[in-house]
Amino acid sequence: MQGYILKIAYKGTNYCGWQVQPEKQTVQAALQTAAAEVFGCKVDVTGCSRTDSGVHAKGFVALVSGDGLPDIPLSSLPLAINTKLPEDIAVLEASVAEEGFHPRYSAKGKEYIYTVHNSRLRDPFSTDTAWQFQRPIDVSHANELCQEFVGRQDFTAFMASGSKITDAVREIKYFNAVREGDNIVFTVAADGFLYNMVRIMVGTVVEAASGTKLMPIKDIISSRERANAGITAPAKGLTLNKVFY
């Protein structure tokens, strides 16, 4: 069974996330259809993550596999698939998958970017890709709060309630907030993320750094109680930026 690794980017606004669902427009379904057309046979497409509805990606990794896939030169594969894909999805790179490679289980970590448009006035160019937050955020305070998350800790408090995961220990490698004009851009990498984890972390930091009274981050973490953390930031500000293997 042969396989190609594809690095893809997509604007998630018009998709019900990555994963195939009946009657729904998903990125996986679009890629499966496009790749099957290009290879001229049935293909399986697996992804590195199940991104939620409205979440974007700049470095999503997918594996296209199938029995007897024809050989297509790697240099022309991205363009060939792109011509079959809708405009809001693009294949950026292609490589040959080694035996046993799995986009999700082989991943050592991921990096997400979260963009907050911190202004009383909205930006018509980022309504789909940033969370508009009107109250001023103290970005250096936000960045200090981010540092409290770094390290190997139990992040149960930052997992969507109702999740069935029992081991919520994850290692956050880095988590930073920087101002870029009216935007505050969060970058976070970890060996893995719990459901809604980045969005709850960002929601909590944004609230705390803009005047909402919350427990200290360390105490929220050690409480292991979702109710002590802040709001879940909206999906549209989130972008899966990189996957590490």
Add this chain to the structure above:
Amino acid sequence: MQGYILKIAYKGTNYCGWQVQPEKQTVQAALQTAAAEVFGCKVDVTGCSRTDSGVHAKGFVALVSGDGLPDIPLSSLPLAINTKLPEDIAVLEASVAEEGFHPRYSAKGKEYIYTVHNSRLRDPFSTDTAWQFQRPIDVSHANELCQEFVGRQDFTAFMASGSKITDAVREIKYFNAVREGDNIVFTVAADGFLYNMVRIMVGTVVEAASGTKLMPIKDIISSRERANAGITAPAKGLTLNKVFY
């Protein structure tokens, strides 16, 4: 007759340009409706320019006027109007208009930005706001070509054929091309622009700086023949950035 000057931004993708047209969605119509709701009376809205369908703006200037407009504090006016506007239009600033001010006729010049996504692979995040051009563009050559346009010249060759303007002399203050990642960003300012002028200038420079044989820019200008210039770059890459008064 009282008037407020509004600086507005809009993503033009879903509009048939600025100007009111029967049965069409336009930015002027949207602003007129929103402002009338906020002021509670009929208002006139005039703009600094008639942007085309799909063209964007970050610093468009509009005048809202009417007899007996109620006083609304300037600091709350942008937000008040924004709540009545669709998400792809935003009022950024408001000020009181001096008697006789006209957004178009009082303007001393304008600055446009044009974005080219110069890559074989499309960017799903800029399909509405950049022109994807696959062949490599030599940006330093492009920037040299831009300089040939600077100054007071007759730009008949860079005006959409069929335009009825008789005096095509305009003064270009500056015209630059810089690379930002995979994008090439053109910035151009002039005392005024002919119909499609920026788009034809950019189309010509992009073609010439990517291997298409064209006459030297100076010769195209002096020929006063539209046919000697290059293609008209698509509307979606163009943004009205500033108006000078």
